[in-house]
Amino acid sequence: MKNTANVKECPKCGGTELGRGKHSGYSVMAPVNKLSLGCNIEYIICTHCGFIIEGYVVKPEKFKGTF
Numbered sequence: 093m094k095n096t097a098n099v100k101e102c103p104k105c106g107g108t109e110l111g112r113g114k115h116s117g118y119s120v121m122a123p124v125n126k127l128s129l130g131c132n133i134e135y136i137i138c139t140h141c142g143f144i145i146e147g148y149v150v151k152p153e154k155f156k157g158t159f
C-alpha cells in the first residue's frame with residue numbers, strides 16, 4: 093500500500109525533494125479499543141523544511157470498528 097502518487101511538492105515551501113520516513117517501535121499507532129498490536133506509521137516529509145505532508149498507518153484495516 094503506497095498512497096504517495098499524488099504528492100509532488102511541499103505545500104509549505106514548494107520543495108519537490110520529498111522523503112519518506114516511518115515511526116516504528118514504541119511510536120506505533122494502536123487501535124483505541126482493541127487488544128491489538130499497533131502498526132507502523134509512514135510519512136511523506138519535505139526534505140527542505142521538514143513539513144510532514146502525509147502520514148498514514150501501514151495497515152489501516154486494523155482500525156476498522158474502533159470509532
Ligand SMILES: [Zn+2]
Binds near residue numbers: 106107
Ligand atoms: Zn517544505
